[in-house]
Amino acid sequence: MASRKMTAQEREWRAQDDLRTLTQAAQIQGDRSRLSAVQKHAAEQVRSLNKVAGKTAAGPRKRGK
Incomplete structure (x- = not known):
């Protein structure tokens, strides 16, 4: 499958989405009950x-055997 270059708008959206993901991960890691449930x-x-x-x-x- 050929890849195409992302537009500036797509790169911006990806950066925003990645920030949300990392923010949520940090919140979960800081909450013992949520982290325990995830584990x-x-x-x-x-x-x-x-x-x-x-x-x-x-x-x-x-x-075999």
Whole structure:
């Protein structure tokens, strides 16, 4: 897929959006209950993705034998 150059307006929008993202991340990191909830959710997602990838907590499943 060919990439095209972003316009000045698109670059400005991206910078504004990135600032909002970083601001929200800083707020979450400063709030213990929100951060704990995020970490719990992330751990659940990792477990789910590991199942899809065929991995267990001990590492990837061995095939054969």
